[in-house]
Amino acid sequence: MLARVRGLVISCALVVASASAAEAAPKMVKGPYLQDLAPTSITVMWQLDEQVPGKLIVEGPGGNREIDVPADRIVEARIDNLEPSSRYRYRVVVGDATWDGEFATAPPIGKDVPFSFIVVGDSRDGIEQHRRVVERMSQEVPDFILGTGDMVDEGFRQDQWQQFFDVENATLRDNVYFPALGNHDRQGRGRTADSYRSYFSVPENGGETERYYAFTYASARFLVLDSNEYSFALTDQTAWLERELAAARDDATIRHIFVVMHHPPFSISLHGGALDLRERWTPLFEKYQVTTVFSGHDHVYERAEHNGLRYFVTGGGGAPLYPRRPHPNPVDVEAVKKFERTLHYLRVNVTGNHIEVTAIRADGTTIESTAWTDGPAEAPAPAGPVVASVPGAGAPSIKAAPVAAPPPGETTRSLGWLVGGGIVLALGAAVVVVRTMRQ
Numbered sequence: 144m145l146a147r148v149r150g151l152v153i154s155c156a157l158v159v160a161s162a163s164a165a166e167a168a169p170k171m172v173k174g175p176y177l178q179d180l181a182p183t184s185i186t187v188m189w190q191l192d193e194q195v196p197g198k199l200i201v202e203g204p205g206g207n208r209e210i211d212v213p214a215d216r217i218v219e220a221r222i223d224n225l226e227p228s229s230r231y232r233y234r235v236v237v238g239d240a241t242w243d244g245e246f247a248t249a250p251p252i253g254k255d256v257p258f259s260f261i262v263v264g265d266s267r268d269g270i271e272q273h274r275r276v277v278e279r280m281s282q283e284v285p286d287f288i289l290g291t292g293d294m295v296d297e298g299f300r301q302d303q304w305q306q307f308f309d310v311e312n313a314t315l316r317d318n319v320y321f322p323a324l325g326n327h328d329r330q331g332r333g334r335t336a337d338s339y340r341s342y343f344s345v346p347e348n349g350g351e352t353e354r355y356y357a358f359t360y361a362s363a364r365f366l367v368l369d370s371n372e373y374s375f376a377l378t379d380q381t382a383w384l385e386r387e388l389a390a391a392r393d394d395a396t397i398r399h400i401f402v403v404m405h406h407p408p409f410s411i412s413l414h415g416g417a418l419d420l421r422e423r424w425t426p427l428f429e430k431y432q433v434t435t436v437f438s439g440h441d442h443v444y445e446r447a448e449h450n451g452l453r454y455f456v457t458g459g460g461g462a463p464l465y466p467r468r469p470h471p472n473p474v475d476v477e478a479v480k481k482f483e484r485t486l487h488y489l490r491v492n493v494t495g496n497h498i499e500v501t502a503i504r505a506d507g508t509t510i511e512s513t514a515w516t517d518g519p520a521e522a523p524a525p526a527g528p529v530v531a532s533v534p535g536a537g538a539p540s541i542k543a544a545p546v547a548a549p550p551p552g553e554t555t556r557s558l559g560w561l562v563g564g565g566i567v568l569a570l571g572a573a574v575v576v577v578r579t580m581r582q
């Protein structure tokens with residue numbers, strides 16, 4: 144997996160060279176980027192500056208595939224029939240131009256394997272600050288990335304969405320991103336999520352399509368909620384939430400439940416804890432003993448504890464940082480155990496029942512690392528260390544590869560991986576659905 148980090152930089156340079164060589168080729172505006180990771184499927188999305196057809200070539204276990212992709216404003220190409228816990232490489236081909244990426248599919252549902260993920264949010268329109276956070280994040284090798292919302296400052300501003308993807312492009316080419324809907328990501332009088340929905344493809348298992356959803360990775364269930372004012376008051380999402388929590392707790396293969404939503408129930412920063420959330424959802428989190436809750440909205444790092452549950456605020460993704468609230472609610476004061484006004488992200492390691500959340504500043508230094516045991520039964524000890532972390536400025540964290548290593552002699556991704564290799568393209572080997580995007 145270390146090769147994957149190095150290859151990311153090399154790949155970017157080669158992609159530019161490849162694209163520039165084709166004068167008539169359309170320009171890649173966004174992506175390609177990865178969405179909706181599952182054990183046997185994933186979605187690749189991209190946007191060109193003109194609507195032209197292309198191809199998606201996938202190389203990995205189960206055979207190589209070439210998929211015809213029709214023209215669309217934003218392409219959303221789902222690939223099915225993949226092998227779990229396996230590494231694949233993909234190439235988007237449009238005319239003479241190509242763009243490469245790679246991904247690893249999720250483990251089988253319920254398989255108790257170590258994994259890690261990043262949580263980051265609130266980039267909004269802080270472009271250079273956002274870039275600093277993402278550059279530090281690029282030294283990580285997570286299994287996926289969770290967003291706590293407010294990716295842009297104004298949801299109707301397509302130029303801001305473009306800025307978001309410009310900064311994230313190299314990262315999201317090889318890392319699956321699961322977004323939560325922030326209040327600034329919405330648009331119009333109806334506070335719709337039109338742009339958010341057009342740019343992201345998430346599991347469509349929520350009551351209101353794609354504004355909230357759930358997915359399972361290994362032995363953990365993730366509930367990504369829409370905590371905006373016009374949503375969390377709706378009983379349908381609350382009913383859905385409780386059904387999901389109950390189902391996860393009844394499922395013997397699910398060890399952990401992680402909740403992600405934009406607004407924090409507890410905070411001593413500018414916005415403070417959301418009282419409605421404390422009344423409506425926090426009791427459910429306690430009843431079903433969720434592992435932890437990740438939020439954003441306040442542009443700081445906070446760790447809180449309330450009635451035995453841990454809550455993290457991670458809103459340091461690039462937006463202007465917030466101060467402490469002059470007169471915070473006493474409940475928030477009692478709950479918040481750690482506060483820092485800084486650009487940062489979270490790295491979460493899950494090993495059996497062991498949870499470790501490390502908050503990392505944009506300069507690479509560690510704010511703090513919090514670890515605890517979640518659930519009643521301990522998992523079998525892993526074969527080796529999951530993470531070898533080196534605290535201190537600029538020190539990268541390198542995780543052991545969860546999937547098979549590249550073939551001998553291959554240390555980075557290369558544009559030559561599909562050329563001259565006698566590759567057999569198994570047309571139709573995958574079920575591919577290219578859906579027309581909702582406007």
Ligand SMILES: [Fe+2]
Nearest residue numbers: 293325326440
């Ligand atoms: Fe917000």
